Each structure stands twice: as structure tokens, then as C-alpha cells.
Amino acid sequence: MNDKLQLPNLDYAALSPMLILFGVACIGVLVEGFVPRRIRHGVQLSLSLLGLVAALVMVIRQGSKDDVVTAQTAVAIDGPGLFxxxxxxxLGIVSLLLIGERSLETGGAFVAQAAVTANTDADRDQAARTTGATEVFPLTMFALAGMLLFCTANDLLVMFVALEVFSLPLYLLCALARRRRLLSQEAALKYFLLGSFASAFFLFGIALIYGYAGQVDFKAIDTAIQNSANDDILLYVGLAMLAIGLLFKAAAVPFHVWTPDVYQGAPTPVTALMAACTKVAAFGGLLRLVYVGFHRTEWELQQVLGTVAVITMLVGAILAVTQTDIKRLLAYSSIANAGYLLLGVLSVSERGLSSSMFYLVAYGFTVLAAFAVVTLVRDADGEATHLSRWAGLGRRSPLYASLFTFILLAFAGLPLTSGFTAKFGIFAAAIDAGQTWLVIAGVVSSAILAFPYLRVVVMMWLSEPGETTPAVSIPGAMTAAALVIGTVATLVLGVAPSVLIEATEHAGIFVSK
Amino acid sequence: MSSFPYLTVLTVAPLVGAAGIAFLPKDKPELAKRAAFGWSLLILALTVGLWLQFKPTGERFQFRESYTWIPQWGAKFTFAVDGIALVMIALIALLVPLVVLASWHDADKSKRSVPAYFALLLALEATMIGVFAAQDVFLFYVFFEVMLVPMYFLIGSYGGHQKQYAAVKFFLYSLVGGLFMLAAVVGLWVLGGHTFDWPTLLSADFGVNAERWLFLGFFLAFAIKAPFFPFHTWLPDAGGAAQAGSAALLVGVMDKVGTFGILRYCLPLFPNASKHFAWLGLTLALVGIVYGALVAIGQQDLKRLVSYTSIAHFGFIGIGIFAFTTQAGTGAVLYMVNHGLATGLLFLVVGMLVSRRGSALVSDFGGAGKLVPVLAGVFFIAGLASLALPGTSPFVSEFLVLIGTFTVNKTVAVIATAGIILAAGYVLWMIQRTTQGTTNPKLLEIKAMSRDLSLREAAVVTPLIALILVLGFYPKPVIDVINPAIKATMSDMHVTDPKATAGTVEAGK
Incomplete structure (x- = not known):
């Protein structure tokens, strides 16, 4: 054996999107140190946006090339990975528009110094005056870069590293709300503690799978499942633990308890980022894990994950009915949507993969638009998220209430919105794969879930405005852009979804090397 | 046949009108009303053109247009009408201008935007025409669901007492049915070979069990929509809360999507399951006839009363459909048209009474005939049409349904006939309690109650009464259009009508 450590070959072109994002994040850290505070926000924002656009260009350029497995077998840049x-x-660009918005509130949605004790004079002073921290930009970039790596990770160790890379910045971002600091800090701590547990499970799962297969890359695991002489218990316990780690991030029941608190406490732009991008990353990882590594355990997977999917859909829908806070309502709706996505994962077919990817994109845009509206409905104390405060909003600001109604109808899955086409794709894939009972559960939960959405519509349009109905702020250019992009995408993907369906089908299947 | 894309234009044009009217300034309500009325007349003119070009003896489906939509799923914008769809579209096009005219002042009293009300009416017309014109199952589903949105706002924003409750209940009931249908649509698509094309699906074979489940998925949605007992409870709430104009469209046309759906989708696509579950359809329909009539008799609220009578009428349509004979089927479709005319008229007249009195309670009226004799007369005619008096058009359809059913299922026909007697009960008693007898002294205090039928109102009721009478004596033009479509449906189901000789043989014994 050669003692010298062989450095793996790296295909820099294929890896360039995440390298760009990591690079931009590092430059962002330097900017914090060397650029004067006055212009830091502008510099950070433009730097991040430029980085994202450059990364997007590189992804698209890579799209025309063949599938690549690089860094030995650690990273797979294939069709679905690129998609x-x-x-x-x-979705990150749109979230960044919300994160960078500063015209709604003096200094933006983020606190200047997170270390100042909440509810002290110093805290009130900084809430009222000081401009927010610009660290959020490099943190966001690290998170997004980690997500890219997570979706393309081809072995369990890289996957774990990527999981940590994108989770840690998110924990921090959750704690940075300018208003309701205690809630925000509680959310961050809760997310961090539970997230650490989930990561620990994931790591333990890797150890067990390694014990079973002797390898950590998906192809080798797949081979081992076919001919390994080891005890299958190792495989199943290991797989269960991996699933716990991933389902936590995906916010599936019973690993969902953090979701409502974190969605509510985190600064709304960060909530939007989590609801859109983290969902894509978590399901991207889960899809690859199941489709490449563990598809031969399909039968066992379907029993367990099928049950998880059903209770996720039903629990999310039922608990959404009782919510009185718009952010918590959207959190439970996001849980139920995780259940629908699990249907796509469980189909284990090309159609399942493409419809899941379609769903992720469609849902991401809609949820970003929804949170964009949430950032706009505010009074002197910040955002007014209690539902009773939204009564009569349709009379005060018909335009925004109409947009939000449209978004809610999309969540409810009405035709001519992306919510319908996405759901149709998922259900079609599931029935194609013979999972009719899951679709029935999905239909029932959709029916339940329609009620809370409709209640908000009733609140906005059919109730009279009260004394406390907040005014809707005029959005700054960036929030307006995010809102328009999200709404237009929801409409276009509902009316003419064929372009994106074409792209998801063109993406093909995960490479298995 | 002309190449003019009638059906696309008919579906899109009301939507264009709705968009235009929605953006009219709020402080010019009069302009919005005139625009909506003019636009809906234009649609009516176009529909007349469609009717004249339709050849009853020609192909089953005419005016077929097909455009690519989502090629990956095989979903297309395919429009085509048979006789059944044609008469329903004609009914919509006729009712909408009358409803616009009848609702002239309905939105003024609410604090909401007046142009928005008329825009919603036109948007509703677009979706309703679309749902009948679609020949692609996916497209049909899209219209079926989208149709809820304008109606939801019409009830919820502009309705009367308990409008929020009624609007939400209406929406949720329909949505639940729709979601089960979605599961069935997906199943149909998977088992039918990944296509939504209706003619292609017609020849698909799904297997016994799958066919039954698919049938139930569709049937549930349609039974809620129609509504059949026991899925009917949303209708009295919605009909009671909605303005008379929207209620006329809701009960007169929108609910027919349910019975139309059974005829177009359940029967031809799942013939064996339809036969298997015919007892279910017949039972629900029969219960609906008796139950709807009995509950109608006990109603205190005029609009709720009319809603319950409709549940009874939908029962008749139901047995006409599930009798599986050409006569009964033709009668059922004719009933759908006539019920739209008669109940539409009844709702609109009730609306005129209610807007004068400011209350829909039967007990708030009494002897109104002395104050508004002409209006009371129109009310009486509408009532008689609703109870299917010979000479009015509903009589023809009810008679067809009953004899068509009698040839195959005597028990059902006999029980249904009892419904006619009950119908006389609820209609006549309603008329008596509101317009006859000693005048309620409170009515004299209300100025509006001394104003008889205005010119505008006369313009609303005259065409309806004329049609009810004409079709009562000469229904042939409509039957000629419906009959081939029903015959085709029956042959899709492989059923043949019992020979008329059966009766003569028995008589000769």
C-alpha cells in the first residue's frame, strides 16, 4: 500500500457553484472586518447577490454537460443535483431580497448586537435606532453553500458535514430578530438543541451503516445491501437513525415539534429562507439517500416512511386548524407539505423524483410570497402576526389581501395555482407507484387543511376592520420584488407548468457511481 | 360547420369582461352595471349563434377544439359540446343577463364594491360555461374547482344573514368532494393510460374493483354538488344567505354540474360500476324527493324553502339519470333546463319580495297580493311552474322522467310520484301564507311594499315566463338536441330501452 495520502481529483467546473458561494461567504466575513459600517450593508448585499447569480450561471453551464462524480465518490453533480x-x-436570491430589506423598519429585520440582554434599556434603544447586523449575509451564504453540498453529497460523511455547514448558520440566524428578542432566542436555542440531537442520530446512523456495509458512499451501500452477510438489524437501525436526522430537517411528524416555535420566533425573512431553501435541501438529500443508497429496502421504507407521511399530513393539517398566529399556521402548513413531499419520495420512480422536485420549487416560491406579505402587515411594535389582527385587511389594503388570498388558495391546492399542479404531480406519481392509500390520506388532509386557509380569507375579506387592524406598509423595492416573483411563479406554474415539468424530467435520475 | 372557435370564445369572453369591469372605478356603479349587462347580452347572442349552428342530427360532439396545454401529462384545452352541454350553456347564457338585471341594486346596499359584484358574476359565468364545454377530464376538474371561488365571494361578501358561515360551508363541502374527485381523476389517468382525453378514456378498461372506486370518487363529488341527500345541508344555508341573483345561478345552474357530471363522466366512463351502484343513486334520489319536500313545507325562510324544493327536484333528476332509459335520461336533462328556468324565476321573484319587505321570513308577509298584485301573480306562476303544473315546462320533464322510470322500475316511479303531491303542498302553502289572506298590517307601513313590479323587474321575469310556457307546450326543439346525446350515453353503457310492446302484451292478457 502506498503510505502517501492521495489527493482526490476535483472537477472544479462542476463544483464551482458551491465554491463560489463558500468564497463569497468568506469574503463577506472579511467585509465585516474591513469595510466601514456605513456602506457595509450595500456591499454585503450586492456581493451576495452577485455570488448567487454567478453560481446560478455556473449551474446552468454545467447543466448541458454529462453527470460528474468528483472528489473520488464524494460529490455527485448530476441532473437532479443541478436542478x-x-x-x-x-429561492435563495428571493429570500435574500427579503433579508436585505431595510425600508420596512429602521435598520432592517435584524438586531444590531444579539448579545445585548433582551428587554433592557440598551435593547430597546438598539431596537429603535441602531442598524441591523450585516453578519446575516455571510451566514446566509454559508447556509446556502452547505445546502448545495447537501443535495449533491454522494456519501454519508460529506452529507453529514454539509448538514452541519448549513444548520449552524441557520441556528444563529434564528436568534437575530430585532423585535421579540426572547422569543427569537428561545427559538434559536430550541432549534439548536433539537437539531444537535438529530445530527447525533444521523452520525450514529452513519456509524451503523458503515458497520454494515464497510463503506459510506451510496453506491457501495447499495451493493452491500444486495450481498452483505452482515446482520440486517444493523442496516435497519442505521437507516432509521439516518431518517431521523433527515426527517427532522424536513419537519416531518414526529420530529416536527421545533417547527412552529422556530418559524414563529425567527426573523420572518429567515423563516422564509428555512421554509423554502431548507426544505429543498432536506428533501434533496432524502431523495438521493433513498433513490441511490437504499432503494432496495423499498418495502421496509414504504411501511415506515408511509406511516410517517400519513401522520405528518394529518397532524400538520389538524394542528393548523387551531392556530391563531399566521406564522405558526404557515409552520403547520409546512409540516403538512412535508408529508405530501414524502409521497413523492416514497414513489421511488422517475415520476416520483420529478414531481417532488417540481413540488419543492412550486412550494418554495409560494411560501416566500406568503412570508413576504407577513413582513408587510405591521404596526408600531413590528409585525402583527396574530390572526385576529388581520380582520378586515381586505378593506384596508385590497391589493395585498388579494395577493395573500391567491397565495392561500395556492396552498389549498386550487387549480390554476402551482399548489394544484404540484399536488397533482405528487398524487399521480404515488398512484402510479401503487400507493393509493397514501393518496387517500393526502386528499383527506388537504380537505382539513383548506379550513385554516379559508379562515384567514374569511378574516381578511368577510370581517369588518377593527380598531387594531394594522396598516400594510408600503413594501420597499426588494420586498415588492420578492412578492411579485413569488406570486407570478405561483400563477405561471399553475397555468403553464409544462416548462418546469420539462426541466424536472430532463434532469433525469440520480447518478449512481 | 364554421371554424369560429365558439367554445373558447364563450369561455374566455366573460372572463375578459369580468377583468374589465373589476377595474372600473368604484364610484361609477352605474357604468359597471350597464357594462356587465351589455357584455352578458353579447355572450347570449354568441350562444344563440352556437345553438343555431349545432346540428341535432350531426355528430355527438360538435365544435371540438383542442390545444396543447401540459404535454407531459396529456392535459389539453379540449372543448366540445354534445346536446346536454349545449342546453346547459344556453341556460347559463340566458340566466346571467337576467340575473344581472335582477341584481341591479343588490350590491348598492352592501358596503362592498359594486363593480366587483358584477365582475364576479361574469367570472362565474366563464367558469360555468367552461365546465360544461370541457371535454378533457383535467380541464373539467380545473373549472369544477375554480368555479367555487367567484361563488364563494358572491355569497360571502354580498350575502345576507350568516353569509360567512354559509360561504365557508359551501366552499368546504364542494372542496372536499372535489378532492375525492381529484384522487379519482388521478386514478383514472393512471389506469386509463396517462390521458385525459374523454373519447379515449371511453374505451379504457379499468377492472371491476378499480372502476367501482373511481365511480365512487366522482359520484361523491357530484352528489355533494347536486346536492343529493345526505350531502345537501350546505345548499339551504348557501341559498338562504346568497343574494337572490347569485342564489338563482347557484341552484339554477351551478348545481347542475353535479347531475351533468354523473351523466357525462360516471355513466359512460364507468358503465358497470354505474349499474352496480344504481340502487345507491336511486335511493339517495328518492330520499331526496320526499325529504326535501317535507322539510320545505316546514321552512320559515322563503329562500331556504326554495332551496329545499330544489333538493326534491334534484331527486327527480337523479332517478331520471339512474333509471338508464332514454326517456328518463332525456327527461332528466330537460328537467335540468326547466328547473333552471322555474327555480331561477322563483328565486328572482322571491328576491324582489324580500328586497321590498327587508325580510325573507314567511311570517313577515301575509296578504301581500293586495299590495303588489302583479308581483304576487308572477310569484304564483313561478310556484306553479315549480310544482310542475301541466302546461308549464317542468311538467313535461317530470312526466318523461316518471314514465321512463316506470318502464324499468315501478316501485321507484310510484314513490317518486308521491313527491308531486308534496310539491303541491309546499308551493301552495307558501303562496297562501305570503300573498293570500288578510294583509299583514306591518306590510302597510313599509313604503316599498306598495310598489308593484317595475319595468326592470318585468324585463327580468317576462322572458322566463314566456320560455316556461312555450317549452311547456312545445319542448321539441330542446328534446331534439338532448335525445341523441342521451341515446349515445345509453349505448356507451350498453343498455337498451325496454320494448314498448311489453306493456301491450301485459294489457292483452
């Missing part, structure tokens, strides 16, 4: 990367980058 998911592009989705994360585009």
Missing part, C-alpha cells in the same frame, strides 16, 4: 442546486440558488 436542486438551481432551485436553492433561485
Amino acid at each position: 436542486l442546486s438551481a432551485a436553492i440558488i433561485v
Whole structure:
């Protein structure tokens, strides 16, 4: 054996999107140190946007090339990987528009110094005056880069590293809300503690799978499942633990308990980022894990994950009915949507893969638009998220109420919105794969879920405005752009979805090397 | 046949009108009303053109247009009408201008935007025409669901007492049915070979069990929509809360999508399952006839009363469909048209009474005939049409349904006939309690109650009464259009009508 450590070959062109994002994130850290505070926000924002656009260009250029497995077998740049990367980058750009918005509130949605004790004079002073921290930009870039790596990771170790890379910045971002600091800090701590547990499970799962297969890359695991003489218990326990780690990020029941608190406490732009991009990353990873590594355990997977999917859909829908806070409502809706996505994962077919990817993109745009509206409905104390405060909003600001109604109808899955086409694709894939009972559960949960959405519509349009109905702020250019992009995408993907369906089908299947 | 894309234009044009009217300034309500009325007349003119070009003896489906939509799923914008769809589209095009005219002042009293009300009416017309014109199952589903949105806002924003509750209940009931249908649509698509094309699906074989499940998925949605007992409870709430104009469209046309759906989708696509579950359809329909009539008799609210009578009428349509004979089927479709005319008229007249009195309670009226004799007379005619008096058009359809059913299932026909007697009960009692007898002294205090039928209102009711009478004596033009489509449906199901000789043989014994 050769003692010298062989450096693996790296295909820099294929890896360039995530390298660009990591690079931009590092430059962002330097900017924090060397650029004067006055212009830092502008510099950071333009730097991040430029980085994302450059990464997107590189993804698209790579799209015309063959599938690549690089860094030995650690990273797979294949069709679905590129599609998911592009989705994360585009949704990331829209989230960044929300994160960078500063005209709604003096200094933006983020606190200047997160270390100042909440509810002290110093805290009130900084909430009222000081401009927010610009660290959010490099943190966001690190998170997005980690997500790209997570979707393209071809072995469990890289996957774990990527998981940590994108999780840690998110924990921090959650704690940075300018208003309701205690809630925000609680959310961050909760997310961090539970997230650490989930990561620990994931790591333990890797150890067990390694014990079973002797390898950590997906292809080798797949081979081992066919001919390994080891005890299958190792495989199943290991797989279960991996699933716990991933389902936590995907916010599936029973690993969902963090979701409502974190969605509510985190600064709304960060919530939007999590709801859109983290979902893509988590399901991207889960899809690759199941489709490449563990598809031969399909039967066992379907029993367990099928049950998880059903209770995720139903619990998310039922608990959404009782919510009185718009951010918590959207959190439970996001849980139920994780259930629908699991249907796509469970189909284990080309159609399942393409419809899941379509769903991720469609849902991402809609949820970004929804949170964009949430950032606009505010009074002197910041965002007014309690539903009773939204009563009569349709009378005060018909334009925004109409947009939000459209978004809610999309969540409810009405035709001519992307919510319908996405759901149709998922259900079609599931029935194609013989999972009719899952579709029935999906239909029932959609029916339940329609009620909370409709309640918000009723609140906005059919109730009289009260004394406390907040005014809707005029959005700054960036929030307006995010809102328009999200709404238009929801409409276009609902009316003419064939372009994106074409792209998801063109992406083909995961490379298996 | 002309190459003019009638069906696309008919579906899109109301939508264009709706968009235009929605953007009219709020402080010019009069302009919005005139625009909506003019636009809906234009649609009516176009529909007349469609009717004249339709050849009853020609192909089953005419005016077929097909455009690519989502090639990956095989979903297309395919429009085509048979006789059944044609008469329903004609009914919509006729009712909408009358409803616009009848609703002239309905939106003024609410604090909401007046142009928006008329824009919603036109948007509703677009989706309703679309749902009948679609020949692609996916497209049909899209219209079927989207149709809920304008109606939801019409009830919820402009309705009366308990409008929020009624609007949400209406929406949720329909949505639940629609979602089960979605599961069935997906199943149909998978088992039918990944296509939504109706003619192609016609020849697909799904297997016994799958066919039954698919049938139930569709049937549930249509039974909620129609509504059949026991899925009917949303209708009295919605009909009671909606303005008379929207209620006339809701009950007169929108609910027919349910019975139309059974005829177009359940029967031809799942013939064996339809025969298997015919007892279910017949039972629900029969219960609906008796139950709807009995509950109608006990109603205190005029609009709720009319809603319940409709549940009874939908029962008749139901047995006409599930009798599986050409006569009964033709009768059922004719009933759908006549019910739209008669109940539409009844709702609009009730609306005129209610807007004068400011209350829909039967007990708030009494002897109104002395104050508004002409209006009370129109009310009486509408009532008689609703109870299917010979000479009015509903009589023809009810009679066809009953004899068509009698040839195959005597028990059902006999029980259904009892519904006619009950119908006389609820209609006549309603008329008596509101317009006859001693005048309620409170009515004298209300100025509006002394104003008889205005010119505008006369313009609303005259065409409807004329049609009810004409079709009562000479239904042939409509039957000629419907009959071939029903015959085709029956042959899709491989059923043949019992020979008329059966009766003579028995008589000769």
C-alpha cells in the first residue's frame, strides 16, 4: 500500500457553484472586518447577490454537460443535483431580497448586537435606532453553500458535514430578530438543541451503516445491501437513525415539534429562507439517500416512511386548524407539505423524483410570497402576526389581501395555482407507484387543511376592520420584488407548468457511481 | 360547420369582461352595471349563434377544439359540446343577463364594491360555461374547482344573514368532494393510460374493483354538488344567505354540474360500476324527493324553502339519470333546463319580495297580493311552474322522467310520484301564507311594499315566463338536441330501452 495520502481529483467546473458561494461567504466575513459600517450593508448585499447569480450561471453551464462524480465518490453533480442546486440558488436570491430589506423598519429585520440582554434599556434603544447586523449575509451564504453540498453529497460523511455547514448558520440566524428578542432566542436555542440531537442520530446512523456495509458512499451501500452477510438489524437501525436526522430537517411528524416555535420566533425573512431553501435541501438529500443508497429496502421504507407521511399530513393539517398566529399556521402548513413531499419520495420512480422536485420549487416560491406579505402587515411594535389582527385587511389594503388570498388558495391546492399542479404531480406519481392509500390520506388532509386557509380569507375579506387592524406598509423595492416573483411563479406554474415539468424530467435520475 | 372557435370564445369572453369591469372605478356603479349587462347580452347572442349552428342530427360532439396545454401529462384545452352541454350553456347564457338585471341594486346596499359584484358574476359565468364545454377530464376538474371561488365571494361578501358561515360551508363541502374527485381523476389517468382525453378514456378498461372506486370518487363529488341527500345541508344555508341573483345561478345552474357530471363522466366512463351502484343513486334520489319536500313545507325562510324544493327536484333528476332509459335520461336533462328556468324565476321573484319587505321570513308577509298584485301573480306562476303544473315546462320533464322510470322500475316511479303531491303542498302553502289572506298590517307601513313590479323587474321575469310556457307546450326543439346525446350515453353503457310492446302484451292478457 502506498503510505502517501492521495489527493482526490476535483472537477472544479462542476463544483464551482458551491465554491463560489463558500468564497463569497468568506469574503463577506472579511467585509465585516474591513469595510466601514456605513456602506457595509450595500456591499454585503450586492456581493451576495452577485455570488448567487454567478453560481446560478455556473449551474446552468454545467447543466448541458454529462453527470460528474468528483472528489473520488464524494460529490455527485448530476441532473437532479443541478436542478436542486438551481432551485436553492433561485429561492435563495428571493429570500435574500427579503433579508436585505431595510425600508420596512429602521435598520432592517435584524438586531444590531444579539448579545445585548433582551428587554433592557440598551435593547430597546438598539431596537429603535441602531442598524441591523450585516453578519446575516455571510451566514446566509454559508447556509446556502452547505445546502448545495447537501443535495449533491454522494456519501454519508460529506452529507453529514454539509448538514452541519448549513444548520449552524441557520441556528444563529434564528436568534437575530430585532423585535421579540426572547422569543427569537428561545427559538434559536430550541432549534439548536433539537437539531444537535438529530445530527447525533444521523452520525450514529452513519456509524451503523458503515458497520454494515464497510463503506459510506451510496453506491457501495447499495451493493452491500444486495450481498452483505452482515446482520440486517444493523442496516435497519442505521437507516432509521439516518431518517431521523433527515426527517427532522424536513419537519416531518414526529420530529416536527421545533417547527412552529422556530418559524414563529425567527426573523420572518429567515423563516422564509428555512421554509423554502431548507426544505429543498432536506428533501434533496432524502431523495438521493433513498433513490441511490437504499432503494432496495423499498418495502421496509414504504411501511415506515408511509406511516410517517400519513401522520405528518394529518397532524400538520389538524394542528393548523387551531392556530391563531399566521406564522405558526404557515409552520403547520409546512409540516403538512412535508408529508405530501414524502409521497413523492416514497414513489421511488422517475415520476416520483420529478414531481417532488417540481413540488419543492412550486412550494418554495409560494411560501416566500406568503412570508413576504407577513413582513408587510405591521404596526408600531413590528409585525402583527396574530390572526385576529388581520380582520378586515381586505378593506384596508385590497391589493395585498388579494395577493395573500391567491397565495392561500395556492396552498389549498386550487387549480390554476402551482399548489394544484404540484399536488397533482405528487398524487399521480404515488398512484402510479401503487400507493393509493397514501393518496387517500393526502386528499383527506388537504380537505382539513383548506379550513385554516379559508379562515384567514374569511378574516381578511368577510370581517369588518377593527380598531387594531394594522396598516400594510408600503413594501420597499426588494420586498415588492420578492412578492411579485413569488406570486407570478405561483400563477405561471399553475397555468403553464409544462416548462418546469420539462426541466424536472430532463434532469433525469440520480447518478449512481 | 364554421371554424369560429365558439367554445373558447364563450369561455374566455366573460372572463375578459369580468377583468374589465373589476377595474372600473368604484364610484361609477352605474357604468359597471350597464357594462356587465351589455357584455352578458353579447355572450347570449354568441350562444344563440352556437345553438343555431349545432346540428341535432350531426355528430355527438360538435365544435371540438383542442390545444396543447401540459404535454407531459396529456392535459389539453379540449372543448366540445354534445346536446346536454349545449342546453346547459344556453341556460347559463340566458340566466346571467337576467340575473344581472335582477341584481341591479343588490350590491348598492352592501358596503362592498359594486363593480366587483358584477365582475364576479361574469367570472362565474366563464367558469360555468367552461365546465360544461370541457371535454378533457383535467380541464373539467380545473373549472369544477375554480368555479367555487367567484361563488364563494358572491355569497360571502354580498350575502345576507350568516353569509360567512354559509360561504365557508359551501366552499368546504364542494372542496372536499372535489378532492375525492381529484384522487379519482388521478386514478383514472393512471389506469386509463396517462390521458385525459374523454373519447379515449371511453374505451379504457379499468377492472371491476378499480372502476367501482373511481365511480365512487366522482359520484361523491357530484352528489355533494347536486346536492343529493345526505350531502345537501350546505345548499339551504348557501341559498338562504346568497343574494337572490347569485342564489338563482347557484341552484339554477351551478348545481347542475353535479347531475351533468354523473351523466357525462360516471355513466359512460364507468358503465358497470354505474349499474352496480344504481340502487345507491336511486335511493339517495328518492330520499331526496320526499325529504326535501317535507322539510320545505316546514321552512320559515322563503329562500331556504326554495332551496329545499330544489333538493326534491334534484331527486327527480337523479332517478331520471339512474333509471338508464332514454326517456328518463332525456327527461332528466330537460328537467335540468326547466328547473333552471322555474327555480331561477322563483328565486328572482322571491328576491324582489324580500328586497321590498327587508325580510325573507314567511311570517313577515301575509296578504301581500293586495299590495303588489302583479308581483304576487308572477310569484304564483313561478310556484306553479315549480310544482310542475301541466302546461308549464317542468311538467313535461317530470312526466318523461316518471314514465321512463316506470318502464324499468315501478316501485321507484310510484314513490317518486308521491313527491308531486308534496310539491303541491309546499308551493301552495307558501303562496297562501305570503300573498293570500288578510294583509299583514306591518306590510302597510313599509313604503316599498306598495310598489308593484317595475319595468326592470318585468324585463327580468317576462322572458322566463314566456320560455316556461312555450317549452311547456312545445319542448321539441330542446328534446331534439338532448335525445341523441342521451341515446349515445345509453349505448356507451350498453343498455337498451325496454320494448314498448311489453306493456301491450301485459294489457292483452
